[in-house]
Amino acid sequence: MAASPFAAVPLTPAGHFRVNAHAATFHLLAHLQELAAAGALDLDETFARHPFLTGYLDGMCPYLPKDLHWAQGPAWWAENLRAWERAATVHLPLAALDATGLGLRERHALVLAGLVEEDSRFGSVFAEIQRPIEPRRPTLQTLAAILGDDVDPWSVHAALTSRGLVETVIGGGPRSEDVVTVPAELWAVLRGTPQEQPLPWGEVLDRDELDGAEDLLVPDGLRHQVDALVSRLGASGGRGAPRAVLVRGAHGSGRRRVLGALARGLGRGALFVDADHLDDARWARLGALCTALGALPVVRYALLPGQAVAVPAVPGLVGVLGLAVGSEGGLTGRVAEAAIRLDVPRPGPRERRAHWLAHLPRVREDDLDGVVDRHLLPGGQIRRAARRAREIADLDGRGDVVAGDVGRACAELGRERLDVLAQRLDPPGGTTRLVCDEASELQLLALELRCRHRERVLGTVGPGFGGTTGTGVRALLTGPSGTGKTLACRLLAAQLGMDLYRVDLAAVIDKYVGETEKNLHRILSAAEELDVVLLVDEGDSLLGNRTEVRSANDRFANLETNYLLQRLETYQGIVLVTTNAAEGIDPAFQRRMDVVLTLVEPGPMQRWELWQLHLPADHRVSPGHLDEVAARAEMTGGQIRNAAMQATFLALDDGHVVDDRLLDLAVAVEYGKAGAVSPFQRTLGEQRRRRSEAFLEALP
Template sequence: MSPSTSIDAHASAGTFATLPRNAAAHFKLCFLGAVLHVVDQLAHNLGGLDEVIEQFPFLRAYLDELETLGATPTTPAHDWLARVRQWELGVDAHLPIRALRHALDLDDRDLTLLFAIGLIEEDPRFGFVIECAQPVTPQQHRPTLGLLTAWWRGGDDVAPVRECIRVLLDNGLIQVINADAPRLQWVFQSLPAVWDAIRGDILRAPAPGLTYIPPHELGSLDALVLPANTRRAAAAAPALLASGDVRAFIVRGPRHNGRRTLVRAIAAALGRGVLELRGPLRLDDARVAIAGALATLAHAIPMLVLDLGLGETADVPPLRGYDGPIAVVLGKHGAVSGRAVDGAITINVDMPDAHERRALWEQSVDAHDAEDVEHLARRFRMTSGNIRSAAALARSYALLDERTRITPDDVRVAGRSMHRELETLATLLPASGGWESIGASESTLGELRNLETRCRNREALREHVGRALARQLNCGVRALFAGPSGTGKTMAARILASTLQMDLYRLDLASVVNKYIGETEKSLDQLFSRAEELDVVLLLDEGDALLTSRTAVQSSNDRYANLETNFLLQRLESFEGVLVVTTNAANRIDSAFQRRMDVVVDFHMPDPHDRWTIWQLHLPLEHDVEHAWLQDAAVRCELTGGQIRNAVLHASLLALDDGRRVATRDVASGLQREYRKSGAVCPLPPGT
């Protein structure tokens, strides 16, 4: 810090009255206190003040500045700092150094030593002073433990100085840059992020993985769209935290659902900022080492954001250098432990209901920009954050189509662009058609339509049943499609998604299943959570690979397989989206899974009438297949819908290559091909 940036040069001697009452002035006063101590030690070592000025002439400017503020070169540093503390009494604003001193119970020695280590950060010329003062460490511009001990020991006892340095190190205020050197040759430096915060200049990203948001950028509780019970809890939280009765609070809910926004609003009510750390956190994490001091210096609430799976527990490490409330943001699952969160209160932020979603849509789009806000609120069960993101993207898609009004299709396409994390674990399948497109029995079609009805009313259903049943229900719908291969199970899932106007994602087993213990469960939990947040239909095709029956434990493999099954049982029960599981081996699925299914649809081998319908659905509208021959094929060829589909594809390919319409001989060729694939003999001779 060059003298040209000195405090008000017109300040009268002996008074701080004209100084601005802010963090910058306080920093400069503490900085000058360290200069006083260094000059005193130099004078002792060199024989007098004149010798000091002769060797380090730049110090004259600092001494002149001290004189304008009522100090002399012989004023003890502790007397100067006593005057600084008296000046602090008239400052209501947050002073980072004062807050740090109170949090760590720092004395004058601690403070001057901390600033002495940081002198070079403000004025590089102090590097030459440090180098000359420690000749045994040539070309070293930062202070060593030996020099600090010599300048601050005050007698033969070095223990107080070393204890002071230990406190500064433990609380992330300074660091050793050559820990492998002999102890007395340890070189100390201030951490850039911490030094900036000491100056009152904390950055938005003070260090990798840390984000600071100042109080003036935080919203208020009144502006948030929250359930009534959440709003009541959030409104009471600031008073509890300010009283000290509660030292930590946990905010739970889906991602992108206003959890962090709620923490910020509570912090704003306390007049604090927020310092955000995203997990996982470890004791040796460099962010944890400085987060406490940064939070104290910035007058911010540390907010730890953790993404835990079902059954996971994270230890919240102590934030050294901080003595205030802590916020932890969690999903619906997982837990935290540690003294830092003992006695924490929990505030749940559930998915917004239709009424709350309408309010969010009205905030996100102008009334004249959307065709029907009420329909958007009912149709898209999204988190609050995803609603805002989808609204902005939907507006862009509408403009691309040269429209000003947003349609549900715009929102659906916009929502799909937010599926990136889901797409690492599942594959988007095209969803189209209606129930008339599937050749299933009337009983199967009836169950599928009942499933569609259940999905459409999954939110409102709880309001139309008794209290005991309502407490057991959530918004999830779990369906099992059981039947032989090729009977239309996957096609039915596509049609269900199409009728619900939802995207369909199929679980990618290769991306989820992991040989390492516990990793499969983590991936599955992540998949289910993303599907809930993004309001998509999730398909577990050939689900018996995951939902196998539990077995007697005869080896460690059996034990861990059973644990995986138990995890899925719990996760399916809490799932709040739409899940379809298909299987052609229902007997292999654990009975407990079947009991947890809301709807079970059996797909049977098609009878002659069903096969006739399937043939008509798959053949082109204009074809030359003989009617009587096709009827005979529907009766005698006991194929699945998938096999009929393949036969028609082969027939159409033959006709296309010849440039004509599909004929009887083409279909007959396709039939013969399907029977050969299955190792059976076609009951019909090849067509002519």
């Protein structure tokens, strides 16, 4: 076999593009030649006016046979280009478009349309041959004429636009005088110069940068599914094959890695993009871009519950479209509906251990056990948390990451994601405890155990549970104000060693329709992913009885309640709701709660304990008096806390310690707040007198 005329050109994307640019230019020159033959222009003069054309001609001379006639050119180029391309060992963007059914002539048209970007001097040539309208870009008609007498402008146009390869600039004249341009992003890929990141709105990874199926830290079943899909899609060579693969899973669960592994298995790179970044124009060229890049497009959607979004067709795409969606919402349209579906489950302890080990190879075994058990994070979050934990250890000058670093790292990640809509509550101090009756204590213990073993229980429950259990724990704490509901939640989170976030209802509830759900959605998803305890404190406003719809406002309030009802069912984290108006809570909520727990007002014994807990250590309240106050002043924990604080202030002011008298005063203040009279009423008289005496003494 004779050597290719292009043998001296490296068969790389850039080299291949250069030869194609020459081929397209040859067709343009041949067209000028024809025009000259028809007497429409003088070839010598044209070359004299555009001397750069001679340069191009000289550039292609080394390949062209000496005796090649202009009219034989197209056939010669077709034969030799094709033969040369067949020897390619690398991905050639322009040649890759052939798989979309694009013919060589249309490829020349595409390159001709883009040549102006390459060398603006071509603009002057186009202007000249397109008189009298003189656009500096080729019109459809010109492109067709360059490709041959028999070429229909509309078929060229259809071939290019239907694959998203060109955009038509409508000029207002006859349609065949519209000019076409190649989108800049696509042109940059086609010309084959390596670029770090070719697209500002998506991330392109080469095949080598993607994980293979064997590297995925997912259950074996899913890995096998990916392998099977690779064989199926690889073997069917496109015909009759599914056009999309839809992967469902939580944010951070590794959906995109799974699709990346599929791409790698198919010998491709991947283009990752968020659906929010794709407008109509980008959707239109997504397929062509990915085909040219040799990448599998992976579009990630963030949908709300009940939201349905249509996936547009992706013209110009060879192979499958990857779709990544969360556990909510759905995709519609022909492409999505025919998609093959995969589910990425939340990682179990085995996968989590593998994730942590992959990112924290030197963590101690018992630290690792604790970390795996304590943070039920998806893979993506583990990666992020591990990176942060390594930084924390580095900053402390330690080489090894310990469990505490991971805890801090998770807390930081939580703060970053949740801070706008929720507020982190610090764990209560070491000696703080909840004073309550035995029944409540038992209930609280049951709740704690439920939270602690929420994952382990999955494999243990009886068959009657079917597949209905998850790792979610939903608890409702009711009881009068000041009985310690919020405190109980803080203690619970501390005992579990988890971070606690209180939903900022003022920030979440929005007067605009749909916004509250969106905010709730964001917060619940983030809390679920980061595995923090979520506290909906005084949640009455969200969980109120669904009202009869009398006004539009009622309907929206109901929508929010409905949303929360629906979302809580699938919630995989721990959520604690408190209210002091249990009767106001929608019964549907009560039913969905795993634990409903009531804190009652404390009795005399508990009040005594509460006083002990809140009075300063050096108080001098006589034991008999404290017994009496505890017995007779029917206060809640919250009120006792306030009174103890008040007494401490009074003592500070007085230069004394808390004694019977100051305690009585403080109790009176607390009763006064509620508009009641304390059984231990004393006057302020003595306090005032002493104060003015001290003042007078201080005078010079």
